[in-house]
Amino acid sequence: MSLTITLATTRRILAQLRRDHRTLGLLILVPSLLMVLLRYVLDAPGAFDRFGPVLMGVFPFVVMFVVTSVGTLRERTSGTLERLMTTPLGKLDLLLGYALAFGVTALVQAAVVGTIALTWLGLDLRGPTWTLFLMTLLDGWLGMALGLFASAFARTEFQAVQFMPAFALPQLLLAGLFVPREQMSVGLRWASDVMPLTYAVDAMQQLTRHADITGTLVRDAVVIASCMLLALVLGAATLRRRTA
Amino acid sequence: MANHAVEADGLRVVRGGREVVRGLTFTVPQGAVVGLLGPSGCGKTTLMRAVVGVQIVAGGTVSVLGHPAGDRALRRRVAYATQNAAVYADLSVRENLRYFASVLGAPRGDADRVISEVGLGGEHDRLVSGLSGGQRGRVSLAIALLGEPELLVLDEPTVGLDPVLRGELWELFHDLAGRGVTLLVSSHVMDEASRCERLLLMREGELLADDTPEGLRASTGTADLEGAFLRVIQGRDQGQEAGA
Numbered sequence: 001m002s003l004t005i006t007l008a009t010t011r012r013i014l015a016q017l018r019r020d021h022r023t024l025g026l027l028i029l030v031p032s033l034l035m036v037l038l039r040y041v042l043d044a045p046g047a048f049d050r051f052g053p054v055l056m057g058v059f060p061f062v063v064m065f066v067v068t069s070v071g072t073l074r075e076r077t078s079g080t081l082e083r084l085m086t087t088p089l090g091k092l093d094l095l096l097g098y099a100l101a102f103g104v105t106a107l108v109q110a111a112v113v114g115t116i117a118l119t120w121l122g123l124d125l126r127g128p129t130w131t132l133f134l135m136t137l138l139d140g141w142l143g144m145a146l147g148l149f150a151s152a153f154a155r156t157e158f159q160a161v162q163f164m165p166a167f168a169l170p171q172l173l174l175a176g177l178f179v180p181r182e183q184m185s186v187g188l189r190w191a192s193d194v195m196p197l198t199y200a201v202d203a204m205q206q207l208t209r210h211a212d213i214t215g216t217l218v219r220d221a222v223v224i225a226s227c228m229l230l231a232l233v234l235g236a237a238t239l240r241r242r243t244a
Numbered sequence: 245m246a247n248h249a250v251e252a253d254g255l256r257v258v259r260g261g262r263e264v265v266r267g268l269t270f271t272v273p274q275g276a277v278v279g280l281l282g283p284s285g286c287g288k289t290t291l292m293r294a295v296v297g298v299q300i301v302a303g304g305t306v307s308v309l310g311h312p313a314g315d316r317a318l319r320r321r322v323a324y325a326t327q328n329a330a331v332y333a334d335l336s337v338r339e340n341l342r343y344f345a346s347v348l349g350a351p352r353g354d355a356d357r358v359i360s361e362v363g364l365g366g367e368h369d370r371l372v373s374g375l376s377g378g379q380r381g382r383v384s385l386a387i388a389l390l391g392e393p394e395l396l397v398l399d400e401p402t403v404g405l406d407p408v409l410r411g412e413l414w415e416l417f418h419d420l421a422g423r424g425v426t427l428l429v430s431s432h433v434m435d436e437a438s439r440c441e442r443l444l445l446m447r448e449g450e451l452l453a454d455d456t457p458e459g460l461r462a463s464t465g466t467a468d469l470e471g472a473f474l475r476v477i478q479g480r481d482q483g484q485e486a487g488a
Contacts, residue, residue: 004346004349005346005347008343008346008347009343009347011343012332012335012339012343015335015339016332016334016335019334019335019371020334078328078330078331078332078333079326079328079329079330080330080331080332082298082326082330083324083326083330083344083387084347085298086296086297086298086314086319086322086323086324087319087320087344087347087348088319088320088347088348088349089347241297241298241314242297242298242299242300242314243298243299243300244259244260244299244300
């Protein structure tokens with residue numbers, strides 16, 4: 001593990017993103033517009049306060065999942081990954097390089113969307129604002145780690161993009177957004193319990209209801225961080241120095 | 245042995261249930277330019293991948309500069325340029341080289357040095373995606389020249405280049421060899437074979453000849469290498485028929 005290589009990798013990934021103005025625009029604009037849309041669709045008092053933060057947690061997850069799975073797939077198919085694997089670069093350097101670059105991206109996205117939501121759209125958040133950003137960052141990293149893992153199973157970019165709904169939509173359905181988890185059948189409830197996004201949604205709901213940092217919020221953050229680490233370890237196992 | 249950069253003994257590689265490298269034994273002398281020749285699909289690339297240590301091998305050994313191929317100690321000492329340019333298309337020429345220079349721990353000025361060595365002096369700030377195929381290949385080659393590699397493994401480095409540029413690159417290869425660098429260069433162009441000090445001729449996963457260009461011409465009694473190769477292949481086919 002080398003700090004120089006990790007930071008060089010972060011700089012390289014950010015330079016690639018910066019070059020791609022359209023992707024960058026989509027990363028920032030789409031969540032902002034969706035937030036505005038949500039605000040006016042949910043025109044009942046308090047409804048936006050309940051769902052707005054949840055959406056803020058789901059954006060970075062979904063976006064980082066797609067960006068990472070397509071990004072690492074490109075590294076695999078263009079031969080740059082194989083080339084990197086013949087250099088002193090360690091797997092951890094690559095993973096941390098990605099994590100830092102996408103962490104920065106997730107924070108910029110959250111800053112823009114959060115500012116719009118908290119000022120113009122009048123989102124009323126009970127919990128401290130920094131916890132909103134912390135959870136956003138964790139959700140972004142979770143998406144990144146799962147995206148990295150998923151990219152190992154995709155041969156083409158078409159497939160990689162399709163993995164996003166496959167990974168994200170079942171989790172969203174089971175997260176208690178549409179139907180409260182208490183009302184789900186036992187099997188679905190169990191499935192819901194093991195889905196990391198359930199905890200991301202729950203954490204955001206905690207922030208909208210409680211002014212202080214609750215034990216549940218801490219538990220949610222720990223669960224998300226653990227899932228992220230697990231996915232990262234699984235993803236790292238798919239980066240091979242030797243291939244067939 | 246210290247005077248061999250590469251020593252392969254009974255190397256076998258199986259891909260997709262097919263034996264694509266069939267028990268090859270050969271050496272590459274240090275400080276030599278060795279050509280690896282043979283038709284497309286004969287196993288040249290697989291052999292090179294085994295030398296670099298990114299190929300899962302089924303049997304035999306490859307040792308490179310006194311270490312097993314792919315050893316950690318070789319990651320700065322062996323450089324590899326794949327047939328398809330393994331570069332970041334969405335970065336500029338200079339950004340690509342700066343990134344790999346950081347990964348390899350090469351001095352900062354190295355990026356500019358290798359860019360001019362491959363004749364891309366005026367293209368520093370151009371995006372790789374906007375370059376021609378031949379130019380991209382040269383960016384990929386430039387990356388392999390970063391730092392001070394002792395063994396360069398180059399897969400078809402001169403494909404699609406005009407004769408002048410090809411001549412210049414071969415001069416560069418001989419300059420490097422003069423400084424003690426070993427080069428293993430694959431090609432299917434016969435006039436390039438005559439520029440090598442030794443030739444390895446491959447066909448269908450087997451080594452048909454391992455000789456100097458002069459030795460090959462003499463033993464086959466032909467004036468040109470194209471004819472010599474034909475003679476070797478015919479001789480082998482006849483031998484197989486007689487044996488069967």
